Every structure is written in structure tokens, then in C-alpha cells.
Amino acid sequence: MTAVFASRLATATLALLAAGAQAAPEQAKPLPPRASVADVVKASKSADWRPLDPENTVYMDLPTGRVIMELAPAFAPATAANIRALVREKYFDGLFIIRSQDGFVVQWGDPDEENPKPFKAAKTVKEEFTVSIKAASKGGVFTRLKDGDVYAPQVGHVNGFPAARDPAKGETWLPHCYGMVGVARDNGFDSGNGSQLYVVTGHSPRHLDRNITVVGRIVQGMPLLSAQPRGTGAAGFYEKPEQRMPLQTVRLAADLPEAERSKFEVMRTDSATYQAVVEAQRNRGGPWTKVASGKIDLCNAPIPVREQR
Amino acid sequence: MTAVFASRLATATLALLAAGAQAAPEQAKPLPPRASVADVVKASKSADWRPLDPENTVYMDLPTGRVIMELAPAFAPATAANIRALVREKYFDGLFIIRSQDGFVVQWGDPDEENPKPFKAAKTVKEEFTVSIKAASKGGVFTRLKDGDVYAPQVGHVNGFPAARDPAKGETWLPHCYGMVGVARDNGFDSGNGSQLYVVTGHSPRHLDRNITVVGRIVQGMPLLSAQPRGTGAAGFYEKPEQRMPLQTVRLAADLPEAERSKFEVMRTDSATYQAVVEAQRNRGGPWTKVASGKIDLCNAPIPVREQR
Incomplete structure (x- = not known):
């Protein structure tokens, strides 16, 4: 029984993989893993925010x-x-x-x-x-x-x-x-x-x-x-x-x-970290993704906001 | 007192113009009126729908x-x-x-x-x-x-x-x-x-x-x-x-x-009427509009649906 929660639709990663939810046979070469938007935000520094x-x-x-x-x-x-x-x-x-x-x-x-x-x-x-x-x-x-x-x-x-x-x-x-x-x-x-x-x-x-x-x-x-x-x-x-x-x-x-x-605080959009956010959204990797879009539409570029640290 | 209802934001036209809500001085040449999406839908024929x-x-x-x-x-x-x-x-x-x-x-x-x-x-x-x-x-x-x-x-x-x-x-x-x-x-x-x-x-x-x-x-x-x-x-x-x-x-x-x-019923997207819908969304006219975008993004093209007649 495959639990189909589309958890990987989200920027947050959920550990909802069920037994049997392995890569399908046609997925011969999974894309290499890449940093997600959440990963980039997590690794950001104080100076990346205002x-x-x-x-x-x-x-x-x-x-x-x-x-x-x-x-x-x-x-x-x-x-x-x-x-x-x-x-x-x-x-x-x-x-x-x-x-x-x-x-x-x-x-x-x-x-x-x-x-x-x-x-x-x-x-x-x-x-x-x-x-x-x-x-x-x-x-x-x-x-x-x-x-x-x-x-x-x-x-x-x-x-x-x-x-x-x-x-x-x-x-x-x-x-x-x-x-x-x-x-x-x-x-x-x-x-x-x-x-x-x-x-x-x-x-x-x-x-x-x-x-x-x-x-x-x-x-x-x-x-x-x-x-x-x-x-x-x-x-x-x-x-x-x-x-x-x-x-x-x-x-x-x-x-x-x-x-x-x-x-x-909001991420500084002129930071290198924000460029990494954009890139993470443009090109997703890992086993879920079949095709990284390689593109981003203006209104699909997330602008991270978080509680001030 | 100007009632500011942004009624013209909508495809439906509301008659909420208040006294004083005339064209501003900078609006020297109002755009000529054009058929709106609602106008095109209203003028459509049965054959335009499935x-x-x-x-x-x-x-x-x-x-x-x-x-x-x-x-x-x-x-x-x-x-x-x-x-x-x-x-x-x-x-x-x-x-x-x-x-x-x-x-x-x-x-x-x-x-x-x-x-x-x-x-x-x-x-x-x-x-x-x-x-x-x-x-x-x-x-x-x-x-x-x-x-x-x-x-x-x-x-x-x-x-x-x-x-x-x-x-x-x-x-x-x-x-x-x-x-x-x-x-x-x-x-x-x-x-x-x-x-x-x-x-x-x-x-x-x-x-x-x-x-x-x-x-x-x-x-x-x-x-x-x-x-x-x-x-x-x-x-x-x-x-x-x-x-x-x-x-x-x-x-x-x-x-x-x-x-x-x-x-x-849904409008037939291969009809001339649907092309008029798209054009109405691409190029808006009339006194409210300052700049007709002249463009349309795929997901901004409305696909009309109505009760069957």
C-alpha cells in the first residue's frame, strides 16, 4: 500500500514514505540531490536577513x-x-x-x-x-x-x-x-x-x-x-x-x-543566499523530481520571512 | 467623497462610481472602450459552448x-x-x-x-x-x-x-x-x-x-x-x-x-468567441484602464463555464 501524500510537493520535507514507495523502474537515473529552499534558509546567516x-x-x-x-x-x-x-x-x-x-x-x-x-x-x-x-x-x-x-x-x-x-x-x-x-x-x-x-x-x-x-x-x-x-x-x-x-x-x-x-525579518534579496533560494526553486533535485524546470516565474520565487533571531 | 471599491478590478462590472470619480487630469486621452470578457461571454452563441x-x-x-x-x-x-x-x-x-x-x-x-x-x-x-x-x-x-x-x-x-x-x-x-x-x-x-x-x-x-x-x-x-x-x-x-x-x-x-x-457547459476554446475572450483579457479598454497589458499569461486566460442553456 502506497501512502500518497504528495509530501514532496511542499517546500517542507515530510517523512511519509511508505513501504513500496520506491523509485519506479522508468526512473533509471534519479536526479542528484540538491539543496531545497528550506535547506538554503536553514543554512543562512544573520547577515542574510533584515x-x-x-x-x-x-x-x-x-x-x-x-x-x-x-x-x-x-x-x-x-x-x-x-x-x-x-x-x-x-x-x-x-x-x-x-x-x-x-x-x-x-x-x-x-x-x-x-x-x-x-x-x-x-x-x-x-x-x-x-x-x-x-x-x-x-x-x-x-x-x-x-x-x-x-x-x-x-x-x-x-x-x-x-x-x-x-x-x-x-x-x-x-x-x-x-x-x-x-x-x-x-x-x-x-x-x-x-x-x-x-x-x-x-x-x-x-x-x-x-x-x-x-x-x-x-x-x-x-x-x-x-x-x-x-x-x-x-x-x-x-x-x-x-x-x-x-x-x-x-x-x-x-x-x-x-x-x-x-x-x-525578511531575507535580503540582494544576498548570495537569496540567489541560492531562487536556484533551489529553479532546479530541484533528488529522487522525487523527474524534470527540474530550470526556470522560474517572478511570482513563484519565494521571499522567505521568519521570526527574528 | 470617492467610493473606492475597485469594482473595475473584476470581470463583472459594478456600477459603483461615486460623484467626483472622474478621470484624473493626467488621463488626457482615455482608452477607447473595448468588449470585456463579460461582454464577449454575453454575446456568445450556443455553438460556442460544449x-x-x-x-x-x-x-x-x-x-x-x-x-x-x-x-x-x-x-x-x-x-x-x-x-x-x-x-x-x-x-x-x-x-x-x-x-x-x-x-x-x-x-x-x-x-x-x-x-x-x-x-x-x-x-x-x-x-x-x-x-x-x-x-x-x-x-x-x-x-x-x-x-x-x-x-x-x-x-x-x-x-x-x-x-x-x-x-x-x-x-x-x-x-x-x-x-x-x-x-x-x-x-x-x-x-x-x-x-x-x-x-x-x-x-x-x-x-x-x-x-x-x-x-x-x-x-x-x-x-x-x-x-x-x-x-x-x-x-x-x-x-x-x-x-x-x-x-x-x-x-x-x-x-x-x-x-x-x-x-x-464550458466555452469551446477552439471557437472564435474564445479568441475574443483572450483578446478582451489581453487588451482592456475604457476609462479605468491606463495601460492595456497587451499580453496574457497562460494561467490568466479565463475559461468560461456557465449553466447549460
């Missing part, structure tokens, strides 16, 4: 736990500033997750169109759908992935965020990868102010790139958002108030005493 | 509703046959969803490694990680997408399924797109028999392509799988039996009386 930036780290406390978002001000300085302002006036406290559209996004903000909750922060913020490569370079070094991309001339990472760019136009932008946070807007390009945000929860909708300001990434707690029941209204909006998950408090890490902060 | 094949349609009835999977025997004939055999001996009845790993897969089957539920169907099935292009062509015409792919030389669709291929090797395979169903296995390439299946619930893990037999697609009920709470064990396995969602009954459509069958 702490989350408290001025750009937002804690969203739901009844089910804490979600942590890191903002990327190098790619959206005005929008990140407005989100900080909204958080500091406690605008989000008591608002809700209002939408979950399967294979697409989960969105939070004010469900009340008729009598919206007022706020002092800016109502309009200039579009930051793309920024200049020169400006974004202040955020960190761009390390390029070599396997190409359907949507952008170049893709890679900057300071723990995925990034796309078009050198001919001198533009760069944050792509709509799983877990990335975008700024909902109306038709006006400046109508997204950060008071309604969404996170990608399905296959990365990259066709939205350069049409919306993408401002950051959920670095902890994705399951608390992604597993929300799907809304049955148009575009996945919840139809009944009781279906909405409340945002209890939303705070900037910098505004909390040290002792109340969550301590996480 | 019914689901009852011999290859599996109903998985959960306490929360019905999930419908369509098998693709042109790409995995032996595996599809074994899944039909397992369903017909009612093997899956009373088993469970046993795993939900965030951004990756949801898996179902027998949680009991020690005393597994016996079955009469084959315990091993030859690998169908790829099949010959010639063999798969019996399943339908391959219609190619023109924007390339990171992982495969060619990508497109066959008979309502996404498909990848390598003409130099004469091989084709079903890719790991969101909603596609794969056959969990152990190290042996023939150790996947269909008794444990998984569905992709995150960004498409295409590096698994050609390493696992992909056998079909969830065509209805994805939210019942994708929104399952994430498991807290290694690789997202549930740690407590009560966390597992039971599979009440799993049946082949062909084995149910006509009156008990769910009536859905």
Missing part, C-alpha cells in the same frame, strides 16, 4: 489573529505616506474585510457607500502605478531573474519585494504577485488613497500591473485573508454585514512599544 | 455544496480511468479534505496512513506527466497563445483545458494553473493512482509541470476548496481530525439519472 522596517510595517489585528503588511515606500512614497496617516488617525479600526473574490483578491475598508467614515488624510493621491528606476533604486539593489516574463521586459527583486521594470522607459513597478497589496481606486487615476486596500489571493493578475498603485506585501498572516469565505455578491463583495470580518485595530509597528511589536 | 462530458465529470458533494471536476482523458487516459474506477467503487465516500497549504494546494483523500481504506482500483498507474502531442490531439485542437511562457515552448488550450507543449520533443501536458487537479504521489513515478488528488489554490506552481500527472480541472465550486482554512501541520496538513472537511459522496455524472445531474 528586520521589517517599523515605519513601514502595519499590524492588522483581526479577531482571528495578526496580519502584517510591509509597505514599499521606494515604489509608492505618497501612497505609503497616506496609509501611514490613515493608520495613525486610527481610520481602519472597526472597518472590515468587505470582499473576497475567488482566485483574485480580498479587499478591506469601509463597506458603507452612503455614509462613509470620514478621514483627515488625503482623499486623492497622485498615481504611483510606476516610478522611475532611479527613484526606486534608493530602496535597494535590483537583482534580476534570468528566465524572462510574459508581461515586463525585466523582473527581479528590490529589498524583499518583487519588482518589474522597463529600462527603455526608465520605469519600474511592483507586480501583482500573490500576497501583494494594491490600492483600490475608481476611474480617476488619483482616486486611490489607500483607504481601501486589496491583496492578491489567486493566480497573480499581472495584467493589472501599471494600472494601480501597488504599495506593499503581506509578510505574515496571509491565511487569515486568503481563506476568507468568498463573497456571493458581484465581484465577491459580501452581501450581508455579518459576513464581514472586522479589523479590530490597525497600527504602525513604530507606534507600538518595543515589547508589543512582532519581530520578523 | 456540455461537460458525463463520463469525465465528477461530482464531489461536501456538506457545504457540490464541487465539479472535469477529467481530461486525452492528457491522462490511464489515470482518468483509475479515478473513474475509484469513484465507481465509492472509494472517496466518507474520506476527507486533509490538507490546505496557503498559496499552494488543497488535497483530499484518506487521512489514515496506518490503516488506509482499501480499494480495488489499481495501486500504481504509469506516469502521465506528459503525453504525445499526437495522442492528445484526439482530445481537440490546440489553440496557441501568442505571448510566450516562462516554462514551456508553447502554451494554449485544448478542449477547455490549458495546455503546454514542446514540439521538439513531441510532448504536451496539462499545466499547474489555478484550479487544475493533480495526482499526489510518492517518489515512485507510478505511485500516483488518483486516490489522493490536489487542486492548485495559489499562484500557479508551474515548476511542478511534467513531474506529476495533472488530470483535470475544477469547473464549479472552487470556493468550497480554495477557502478551506489552512492546515497548521507541515505542508498544510490538518493536525486534528475535526479540521477535515468530509467528502460525503463522490459520483460520476454518467452514473446519475439525468434529473440529478448538474448542467454546466
Whole structure:
């Protein structure tokens, strides 16, 4: 009896091999073992990690736990500033997750169109759908992935965020990868102010790139958002108030005493160790793998996050 | 006050424009309106659709509703046959969803490694990680997408399924797109028999392509799988039996009386209408869009399914 748990699908390795689950006859030459992503992370050094930036780290406390978002001000300085302002006036406290559209996004903000909750922060913020490569370079070094991309001339990472760019136009932008946070807007390009945000929860909708300001990434707690029941209204909006998950408090890490902060760190994407993570994902080895893909798509490159050591 | 609902993120169009949500000054020349995916679907004709094949349609009835999977025997004939055999001996009845790993897969089957539920169907099935292009062509015409792919030389669709291929090797395979169903296995390439299946619930893990037999697609009920709470064990396995969602009954459509069958149809991917769907997704127009991507990634090409008319 073969236990078929697809344990090797996961980055974590499970020891669930049952008797009889040997290599099949056609597997004449098993691939040589290679370091997995988990192996590379395990062997990393302290210098391969940076702490989350408290001025750009937002804690969203739901009844089910804490979600942590890191903002990327190098790619959206005005929008990140407005989100900080909204958080500091406690605008989000008591608002809700209002939408979950399967294979697409989960969105939070004010469900009340008729009598919206007022706020002092800016109502309009200039579009930051793309920024200049020169400006974004202040955020960190761009390390390029070599396997190409359907949507952008170049893709890679900057300071723990995925990034796309078009050198001919001198533009760069944050792509709509799983877990990335975008700024909902109306038709006006400046109508997204950060008071309604969404996170990608399905296959990365990259066709939205350069049409919306993408401002950051959920670095902890994705399951608390992604597993929300799907809304049955148009575009996945919840139809009944009781279906909405409340945002209890939303705070900037910098505004909390040290002792109340969550301590996480993200792998430095300009480190040699991160290049090894990418390579481990591009080329898997060992007896389970038949074909190492030898390629990696931007949104399939994991960006490790762990508790600070 | 601008209501920021990102309604135009969705394929469904919502009329949530608030006063003041006009085009911003920088939007000097709004893009001309274009047919959306929803518009194309609405204008389609009966001949643009085919019914689901009852011999290859599996109903998985959960306490929360019905999930419908369509098998693709042109790409995995032996595996599809074994899944039909397992369903017909009612093997899956009373088993469970046993795993939900965030951004990756949801898996179902027998949680009991020690005393597994016996079955009469084959315990091993030859690998169908790829099949010959010639063999798969019996399943339908391959219609190619023109924007390339990171992982495969060619990508497109066959008979309502996404498909990848390598003409130099004469091989084709079903890719790991969101909603596609794969056959969990152990190290042996023939150790996947269909008794444990998984569905992709995150960004498409295409590096698994050609390493696992992909056998079909969830065509209805994805939210019942994708929104399952994430498991807290290694690789997202549930740690407590009560966390597992039971599979009440799993049946082949062909084995149910006509009156008990769910009536859905899928758009014919070899139709001109489907090419219009793809084009609508590649190039969006109208006042919301700033930049039409002009590109489409295989797993971002929607394959419409609707109730049969």
C-alpha cells in the first residue's frame, strides 16, 4: 500500500514514505540531490536577513489573529505616506474585510457607500502605478531573474519585494504577485488613497500591473485573508454585514512599544543566499523530481520571512 | 467623497462610481472602450459552448455544496480511468479534505496512513506527466497563445483545458494553473493512482509541470476548496481530525439519472468567441484602464463555464 501524500510537493520535507514507495523502474537515473529552499534558509546567516522596517510595517489585528503588511515606500512614497496617516488617525479600526473574490483578491475598508467614515488624510493621491528606476533604486539593489516574463521586459527583486521594470522607459513597478497589496481606486487615476486596500489571493493578475498603485506585501498572516469565505455578491463583495470580518485595530509597528511589536525579518534579496533560494526553486533535485524546470516565474520565487533571531 | 471599491478590478462590472470619480487630469486621452470578457461571454452563441462530458465529470458533494471536476482523458487516459474506477467503487465516500497549504494546494483523500481504506482500483498507474502531442490531439485542437511562457515552448488550450507543449520533443501536458487537479504521489513515478488528488489554490506552481500527472480541472465550486482554512501541520496538513472537511459522496455524472445531474457547459476554446475572450483579457479598454497589458499569461486566460442553456 502506497501512502500518497504528495509530501514532496511542499517546500517542507515530510517523512511519509511508505513501504513500496520506491523509485519506479522508468526512473533509471534519479536526479542528484540538491539543496531545497528550506535547506538554503536553514543554512543562512544573520547577515542574510533584515528586520521589517517599523515605519513601514502595519499590524492588522483581526479577531482571528495578526496580519502584517510591509509597505514599499521606494515604489509608492505618497501612497505609503497616506496609509501611514490613515493608520495613525486610527481610520481602519472597526472597518472590515468587505470582499473576497475567488482566485483574485480580498479587499478591506469601509463597506458603507452612503455614509462613509470620514478621514483627515488625503482623499486623492497622485498615481504611483510606476516610478522611475532611479527613484526606486534608493530602496535597494535590483537583482534580476534570468528566465524572462510574459508581461515586463525585466523582473527581479528590490529589498524583499518583487519588482518589474522597463529600462527603455526608465520605469519600474511592483507586480501583482500573490500576497501583494494594491490600492483600490475608481476611474480617476488619483482616486486611490489607500483607504481601501486589496491583496492578491489567486493566480497573480499581472495584467493589472501599471494600472494601480501597488504599495506593499503581506509578510505574515496571509491565511487569515486568503481563506476568507468568498463573497456571493458581484465581484465577491459580501452581501450581508455579518459576513464581514472586522479589523479590530490597525497600527504602525513604530507606534507600538518595543515589547508589543512582532519581530520578523525578511531575507535580503540582494544576498548570495537569496540567489541560492531562487536556484533551489529553479532546479530541484533528488529522487522525487523527474524534470527540474530550470526556470522560474517572478511570482513563484519565494521571499522567505521568519521570526527574528 | 470617492467610493473606492475597485469594482473595475473584476470581470463583472459594478456600477459603483461615486460623484467626483472622474478621470484624473493626467488621463488626457482615455482608452477607447473595448468588449470585456463579460461582454464577449454575453454575446456568445450556443455553438460556442460544449456540455461537460458525463463520463469525465465528477461530482464531489461536501456538506457545504457540490464541487465539479472535469477529467481530461486525452492528457491522462490511464489515470482518468483509475479515478473513474475509484469513484465507481465509492472509494472517496466518507474520506476527507486533509490538507490546505496557503498559496499552494488543497488535497483530499484518506487521512489514515496506518490503516488506509482499501480499494480495488489499481495501486500504481504509469506516469502521465506528459503525453504525445499526437495522442492528445484526439482530445481537440490546440489553440496557441501568442505571448510566450516562462516554462514551456508553447502554451494554449485544448478542449477547455490549458495546455503546454514542446514540439521538439513531441510532448504536451496539462499545466499547474489555478484550479487544475493533480495526482499526489510518492517518489515512485507510478505511485500516483488518483486516490489522493490536489487542486492548485495559489499562484500557479508551474515548476511542478511534467513531474506529476495533472488530470483535470475544477469547473464549479472552487470556493468550497480554495477557502478551506489552512492546515497548521507541515505542508498544510490538518493536525486534528475535526479540521477535515468530509467528502460525503463522490459520483460520476454518467452514473446519475439525468434529473440529478448538474448542467454546466464550458466555452469551446477552439471557437472564435474564445479568441475574443483572450483578446478582451489581453487588451482592456475604457476609462479605468491606463495601460492595456497587451499580453496574457497562460494561467490568466479565463475559461468560461456557465449553466447549460
